[in-house]
Amino acid sequence: xxxxxTVRDADIAPVAALIADPTRAAILTxxxxxxALAAGELARLxxxxxxxxxAHLARLLDGGFVTVLRQGRHRYYRLSGPEAAEVxxxxxxxxxxxxxxxxxxxxxxxxxxxxxxxxxxxxxxxxVALFEALRESGCLAGEEVTAVGERLLAGIGVHxxxxxxxxxxxxxxxxxxxxxxxxxxxxxxxxxxxVLLERGWFRPGAGPRALTLTDEGRRELAALFPGQVxxxxxxxxxxxxxxx
Amino acid sequence: xxxxxTVRDADIAPVAALIADPTRAAILTxxxxxxALAAGELARLxxxxxxxxxAHLARLLDGGFVTVLRQGRHRYYRLSGPEAAEVxxxxxxxxxxxxxxxxxxxxxxxxxxxxxxxxxxxxxxxxVALFEALRESGCLAGEEVTAVGERLLAGIGVHxxxxxxxxxxxxxxxxxxxxxxxxxxxxxxxxxxxVLLERGWFRPGAGPRALTLTDEGRRELAALFPGQVxxxxxxxxxxxxxxx
DNA sequence: CTATTGCTTCGTCCGGGAACGAAGGATGAG
DNA sequence: CTCATCCTTCGTTCCCGGACGAAGCAATAG
Numbered sequence: 001x002x003x004x005x006t007v008r009d010a011d012i013a014p015v016a017a018l019i020a021d022p023t024r025a026a027i028l029t030x031x032x033x034x035x036a037l038a039a040g041e042l043a044r045l046x047x048x049x050x051x052x053x054x055a056h057l058a059r060l061l062d063g064g065f066v067t068v069l070r071q072g073r074h075r076y077y078r079l080s081g082p083e084a085a086e087v088x089x090x091x092x093x094x095x096x097x098x099x100x101x102x103x104x105x106x107x108x109x110x111x112x113x114x115x116x117x118x119x120x121x122x123x124x125x126x127x128v129a130l131f132e133a134l135r136e137s138g139c140l141a142g143e144e145v146t147a148v149g150e151r152l153l154a155g156i157g158v159h160x161x162x163x164x165x166x167x168x169x170x171x172x173x174x175x176x177x178x179x180x181x182x183x184x185x186x187x188x189x190x191x192x193x194x195v196l197l198e199r200g201w202f203r204p205g206a207g208p209r210a211l212t213l214t215d216e217g218r219r220e221l222a223a224l225f226p227g228q229v230x231x232x233x234x235x236x237x238x239x240x241x242x243x244x
Numbered sequence: 245x246x247x248x249x250t251v252r253d254a255d256i257a258p259v260a261a262l263i264a265d266p267t268r269a270a271i272l273t274x275x276x277x278x279x280a281l282a283a284g285e286l287a288r289l290x291x292x293x294x295x296x297x298x299a300h301l302a303r304l305l306d307g308g309f310v311t312v313l314r315q316g317r318h319r320y321y322r323l324s325g326p327e328a329a330e331v332x333x334x335x336x337x338x339x340x341x342x343x344x345x346x347x348x349x350x351x352x353x354x355x356x357x358x359x360x361x362x363x364x365x366x367x368x369x370x371x372v373a374l375f376e377a378l379r380e381s382g383c384l385a386g387e388e389v390t391a392v393g394e395r396l397l398a399g400i401g402v403h404x405x406x407x408x409x410x411x412x413x414x415x416x417x418x419x420x421x422x423x424x425x426x427x428x429x430x431x432x433x434x435x436x437x438x439v440l441l442e443r444g445w446f447r448p449g450a451g452p453r454a455l456t457l458t459d460e461g462r463r464e465l466a467a468l469f470p471g472q473v474x475x476x477x478x479x480x481x482x483x484x485x486x487x488x
Numbered sequence: 489c490t491a492t493t494g495c496t497t498c499g500t501c502c503g504g505g506a507a508c509g510a511a512g513g514a515t516g517a518g
Numbered sequence: 519c520t521c522a523t524c525c526t527t528c529g530t531t532c533c534c535g536g537a538c539g540a541a542g543c544a545a546t547a548g
């Protein structure tokens with residue numbers, strides 16, 4: 001939700017380590033059914049001795065992943081709550097390799113990732129790259145446009161003053177859901193995007209919100225923001241996808 | 245979403261193992277910012293030698309967590325996509341210990357977990373326990389009520405035939421979002437819940453959908469379903485919360 | 489009471505993997 | 519061409535932690 005909840009503060013390694021062991025993972029997935037299971041039963045399911053299972057359960061308990069309830073000489077373990085289950089499910093989702101989407105689907109998804117509109121402003125890789133380019137070239141400072149920025153934007157035909165006059169927020173960051181980085185929103189974002197379309201640097205693509213970067217746009221943007229290496233308009237680079 | 249997406253098939257341990265190492269976790273959190281970073285930079289940030297970082301990056305690449313783009317003699321690494329970022333954030337959320345909710349809040353949440361309504365039928369721990377009790381005592385078979393069940397339900401005043409007559413689905417499972425296990429929904433679920441309230445075994449609690457199990461309800465339900473150990477109406481048990 | 493069962497604790501062994509330095513491509517600068 | 523930089527691969531060391539059996543505690547049965 002909020003973009004300012006950085007993860008930096010929390011130690012994720014210890015949490016992951018709890019799940020990283022195959023035996024503990026087996027125990028946790030067994031518990032994912034929701035029922036409380038006895039320690040012995042879990043040992044059997046995971047295929048280890050009672051002593052080993054006990055040690056693992058102690059660690060899971062300490063880590064807050066499970067709770068235990070004693071009933072006579074049995075000890076029933078269960079997942080501590082929805083959060084624990086959620087972690088396991090997310091991990092499983094990543095672990096399960098994407099089941100080869102259809103070419104059409106993947107092509108469309110791919111294009112939406114590249115560039116699309118978010119309401120009326122540019123989003124996707126292109127939107128994020130544009131925002132970062134503006135930041136790094138000193139055009140934007142906080143939620144304001146610098147003198148440098150004003151010149152640059154005026155140069156391509158953006159009426160900065162006009163955008164500032166509206167009741168709408170001027171240049172807020174808008175978090176991009178695919179990139180997890182901000183792009184330019186608000187009145188200024190809309191004004192810039194309008195220009196990009198007018199000049200034919202982007203044009204509507206296949207599908208509702210898709211946009212395509214044109215060759216002209218690629219050329220012009222690369223000239224406008226030299227030194228960007230990861231932007232869609234940079235010269236083609238060698239991409240190494242993970243081995244599957 | 246769907247309850248039938250079991251996690252059993254996917255191996256979560258290898259995925260978790262990738263994040264479980266402190267150095268790799270440092271690398272991943274550094275990349276969580278979204279920017280692509282050079283291998284050397286990541287080594288510096290993680291506080292390890294270039295050789296070590298390279299090995300880690302190779303594993304992350306193989307696991308599909310990052311992608312690499314070669315630019316001259318540099319190699320820029322970045323998170324492979326939104327899924328990778330999501331895993332890290334969920335882990336971080338769990339890793340960060342719950343920031344001591346106010347007593348009032350936690351009490352309310354606690355009560356909603358215990359028993360609440362889901363539309364017009366019983367949910368929460370009590371709802372799940374009731375459903376399992378009906379299952380295990382042979383009252384329900386699939387989406388039907390057995391002869392045993394019909395007698396038991398008639399005994400407490402539930403008009404099973406009446407519930408069957410409606411257009412509504414008769415006795416579907418309804419997945420409980422806090423318990424991640426099904427409770428009884430549909431026409432039968434509503435009929436049973438109505439009886440539970442009429443007889444005063446539950447009564448509306450504090451807050452919109454909260455229900456409270458009364459002493460009478462506890463007594464009667466324990467008598468109705470002997471042998472249940474984890475139900476809210478079972479005799480008090482020793483709970484061991486995880487050490488904090 | 490003693491016997492049995494269920495689980496934990498203790499002591500021990502052993503393998504996987506994380507770390508580093510040195511050497512080996514690859515790329516760009518002069 | 520030659521050197522410097524950036525990164526990877528190789529070879530080595532070393533330590534963490536997961537496995538088991540045996541013994542130690544609870545709790546129920548008879």
